[in-house]
Every structure is written in C-alpha cells, then in structure tokens.
Amino acid sequence: MKTRALVIAGLSVLIFFGAIWADHRGTVPVPLVPTAQGHCVLPTALMRREHMMLLRQVREQIVRDDKNDRTDRLTNCIACHVQTNSAGAPIPINQRGQFCAACHTYVGVHLDCFACHATVPQKAVSIANLMGTKGEQAAYSIPRVILQNAPASLSRGHS
Amino acid sequence: MTGDRTDLVSDAAPEEGHDPSRRRLFALAGGAVAAVLTPGVTLFARTLTVGSGKTPVRYGLLIDSTRCTQGCDACVTACQDYNGLSKKITPDTAQWIRKVTVTDPQTGLTRSFPVMCQHCAQATCVDVCPTGASYRRPDGIVLVDKHRCIGCRYCLMACPYKARSFVGRVVKDQKPWAPRGKGTAEACTMCVERVMDGKAPACVTACAERGKKAMVFGNLHDPKSEIAQKLAQFPTTTIRADLGLEPGVHYRGI
Known part of the structure; x- marks a missing residue:
C-alpha cells in the first residue's frame, strides 16, 4: 500500500516537472522581423495573412496578363525589406533571421521562391557598364515607388 | 487560355x-x-488565329550576317552577364544565344551569326508544352512561365532551332530581372524587362556598342520602325523558313 502511494506520488512529480520542462523546451521565441523602410502595399495584419495570395495574383498578372506596370511585385518587396550588413551590402532575404526566413522558420512553412528569384535587390545595370569590370557590383536601391494601386480586396482562393 | x-x-x-x-x-x-x-x-x-495576322506590336530582330564577324562574341557575353547565365557551357547549364559559323561547301562562303530563340509566330514549343508554361505574348515574345514548367523538356525536343535549354543544376546569384532555377526550361526572353522599359535587348545594345552593329531590334509591325524599313530595303530570310514557323528573327546574307 505504502509502495503504491509512493510510486503514484513519484510519477505525479515526474509528470509535473516533465510537463514544465517540455513546455519550456517547446517555447520558440516569436521572431523579431526586421522592419522595412517605406510603406507596405497593404496593412501589416492583412499582409501577414494574405501575402501569398497577393504574390500569386500579381505574378499571374505580370507574367501572363502583361501587366508589367504592377509595382507590388516580389522584387520590390525584397528591395524594401532587405537588410544591410555592416559593410552596407544587402543580406539575402531568405537568410536566417531575415525578413522572409524569420517568419517562415517560425511557422515551419517551406518557401521555394528563392530557388529561382534573386534574394538581394540589384539595380538594372547598363550594358556599357556590364562590359567593364565593375558593372556587376552596382549597388541596389530602394524603389522610389510607394505603392498606391493595391487591390481593394483580396479574395481567398483567387490566383 | x-x-x-x-x-x-x-x-x-x-x-x-x-x-x-x-x-x-x-x-x-x-x-x-x-x-x-x-x-x-x-x-x-475556338477558331485558329494565325500569328501573322497583324497585331499592333510584334518584336523582332534583324541580324546582318554580312557585318557579323567570326571572332566577335559581344552579344553572347552581354547576354550571359546581363541575365546571370553561366559562362561555362555544360549540358546542364543554359545557353540563350550562341554564335554559329556556316560554310557553303560549294562556294566556300563563310558566315558567322548569332542564333537564339527565334520567337516564332507558330512556336512549336508552345504547341507541345503540356502545362501551358511555354507561351507567346501578344507582342510576339515567346517565354517560359517557370511557375508552370514541370521540366519535361518537350520544348527542347520540339524546337528546330535548339534554342531552349534545360537548367539541370541549382542556380545561385540570379538577377532580379531574370529569375531562373533548377528543373525548368528556358530560352532567350528578348530581354523582356528591358524591352518593357523601352530599351533594346542586351545583345543588340552590346552589338551596337562593342560589336559590329549587326543587330537591329524593333517592332516588325510598325512600318516606321528601323527594323521594318530595313526589312523592306534588302532581302532577308529566316532560318529554316521552309518550316513555316514565321520566326521573329530575320537574317540578312545567309
């Protein structure tokens, strides 16, 4: 009788502290998302929830519907959200802790945009500069355009 | 659709x-x-709409092989630099433009000229693409929508100009204006981003600045454009014109 009570008590203590320990271990700190310069195309809350819809919608419009004047495109997102290192060089947006990677790591959602798309902005280089040796190191710039033509509403499921 | x-x-x-x-x-x-x-x-x-039906814009190229010389590769290097392509050509890297030298065995006449995607009106790559990734823009530029490309390489087989390449290895340091990645087909885009900005493709600009001024870019359907006037001036042809694909790239002197 006494042994059984002792075992139960021991187990309870184990479970109690085990739970505390597991809870502590399981807490992943909410990522510190680097802030961008300028204004976003949509309110932050909406962007957090709907940015993939917007990106998909805009990509279809640019690639397939010839709406090349869309400024709310991925390259501009990157240009605005990119961070620079101490030397002033842009840090790839999908690097650990950077704008895209910070959240995507936290929520465990794989993103494959950057298998193809550039991770740092770059100013279009003139062909004359390209021919020289220094053309490739052209700096990037924050796009002048702050977007106004964001869609009025983003419907879920639309691509 | x-x-x-x-x-x-x-x-x-x-x-x-x-x-x-x-x-x-x-x-x-x-x-x-x-x-x-x-x-x-x-x-x-739906009825078949023939590509040669006049649209307001059809971008094309005119390559003057009487000016192009064998040693010059300004167009090729400009394309590689501008679009971030590998300079080392292996079976799993892409090549958007290449220099070709041809000799007539009977006369010995030798000509050198660049060959790239011919941006056909009746593009075979578009016809065979099972996912609709290969497509032709209303302005005549033939592109690959890499979001839809599954890397089946039918277009590589279908293209009589061998203009398409398959990217077989992971690509790094892409240019923002030229997204490219492993597992997709790709070809000359006629530098569509530059064209939309009102500039000529990188190869044409490089040919004018450093090369032999052998390339002209412009709207084939605008009679006032330089390219349309030159096409009306002297005889030109397209490569494998017998196939009837109506390429947008015209050649002089071959």
Whole structure:
C-alpha cells in the first residue's frame, strides 16, 4: 500500500516537472522581423495573412496578363525589406533571421521562391557598364515607388 | 487560355470565381462555336488565329550576317552577364544565344551569326508544352512561365532551332530581372524587362556598342520602325523558313 502511494506520488512529480520542462523546451521565441523602410502595399495584419495570395495574383498578372506596370511585385518587396550588413551590402532575404526566413522558420512553412528569384535587390545595370569590370557590383536601391494601386480586396482562393 | 489554337474546353462544375456565361460571351466574341452537351457541360471550339495576322506590336530582330564577324562574341557575353547565365557551357547549364559559323561547301562562303530563340509566330514549343508554361505574348515574345514548367523538356525536343535549354543544376546569384532555377526550361526572353522599359535587348545594345552593329531590334509591325524599313530595303530570310514557323528573327546574307 505504502509502495503504491509512493510510486503514484513519484510519477505525479515526474509528470509535473516533465510537463514544465517540455513546455519550456517547446517555447520558440516569436521572431523579431526586421522592419522595412517605406510603406507596405497593404496593412501589416492583412499582409501577414494574405501575402501569398497577393504574390500569386500579381505574378499571374505580370507574367501572363502583361501587366508589367504592377509595382507590388516580389522584387520590390525584397528591395524594401532587405537588410544591410555592416559593410552596407544587402543580406539575402531568405537568410536566417531575415525578413522572409524569420517568419517562415517560425511557422515551419517551406518557401521555394528563392530557388529561382534573386534574394538581394540589384539595380538594372547598363550594358556599357556590364562590359567593364565593375558593372556587376552596382549597388541596389530602394524603389522610389510607394505603392498606391493595391487591390481593394483580396479574395481567398483567387490566383 | 489563349485563342492561339483550336481547343475544346469542357466547362464542368463551375469553379469558384468563374462565370461560365462570361466565358461563353468571350468565346462567341472570338468567332467560336459552343455546344451545350448537358446543363453545366459546354464544349467550345475556338477558331485558329494565325500569328501573322497583324497585331499592333510584334518584336523582332534583324541580324546582318554580312557585318557579323567570326571572332566577335559581344552579344553572347552581354547576354550571359546581363541575365546571370553561366559562362561555362555544360549540358546542364543554359545557353540563350550562341554564335554559329556556316560554310557553303560549294562556294566556300563563310558566315558567322548569332542564333537564339527565334520567337516564332507558330512556336512549336508552345504547341507541345503540356502545362501551358511555354507561351507567346501578344507582342510576339515567346517565354517560359517557370511557375508552370514541370521540366519535361518537350520544348527542347520540339524546337528546330535548339534554342531552349534545360537548367539541370541549382542556380545561385540570379538577377532580379531574370529569375531562373533548377528543373525548368528556358530560352532567350528578348530581354523582356528591358524591352518593357523601352530599351533594346542586351545583345543588340552590346552589338551596337562593342560589336559590329549587326543587330537591329524593333517592332516588325510598325512600318516606321528601323527594323521594318530595313526589312523592306534588302532581302532577308529566316532560318529554316521552309518550316513555316514565321520566326521573329530575320537574317540578312545567309
């Protein structure tokens, strides 16, 4: 009788502290998302929830519907959200802790945009500069355009 | 869905955000035939629109092989630099433009000129693409939508100009204006980003600045454009004109 009570008590203590320990271990700190310069195309809350819809919608419009004047495109997102290192060089947006990677790591959602798309902005280089040796190191710039033509509403499921 | 080919579209259960009646209106406007099989299932047959029907814009190139010389590769290096392509050509890297030297065995006449995607009006790559990734823009530029490309390489087989490449290895340091990645087909884009900015493609600019001024870019359908006037001035041809693909790249002196 006494042994059984002792075992139960021991187990309870184990479970109690085990739970505390597991809870502590399981807490992943909410990522510190680097802030961008300028204004976003949509309110932050909406962007957090709907940015993939917007990106998909805009990509279809640019690639397939010839709406090349869309400024709310991925390259501009990157240009605005990119961070620079101490030397002033842009840090790839999908690097650990950077704008895209910070959240995507936290929520465990794989993103494959950057298998193809550039991770740092770059100013279009003139062909004359390209021919020289220094053309490739052209700096990037924050796009002048702050977007106004964001869609009025983003419907879920639309691509 | 483009109206480039005759296709039958079965419109089964209406999808979300899809208005079948609007679709029918488009089909009818395009001179098509529609047949309602059962309620909710409609077949549309669209008429073939031939690419040479004059659109306001059709971008093209004119390459003067009488000016192009064998030693010059300004166009090739400019393309590689601008679009971030590998300079080392292996079977799994892409090549958008290459220099070709041909000799007539009977006369010994030798010509050197660049060959790239010919941006055909009747593009075979577009015809064979199973996912609709290969497509032709209304301005005549033939592109790959890499979001849809599954890397089947049918287009590589179909293209008589061997203009398409398959990217077989992980790509790094892409240019923002030229997204490229492993597992997709790609070809010359006629530097569509530059063209949209009102500039000539990188190869044409490089040829003018560092090369032999052998390339002209412009709107083939604008009679006032330099390219249209030159095409009207002297005889030109397209490579394998016998195939009837109506390429947008014209050659002089071959």
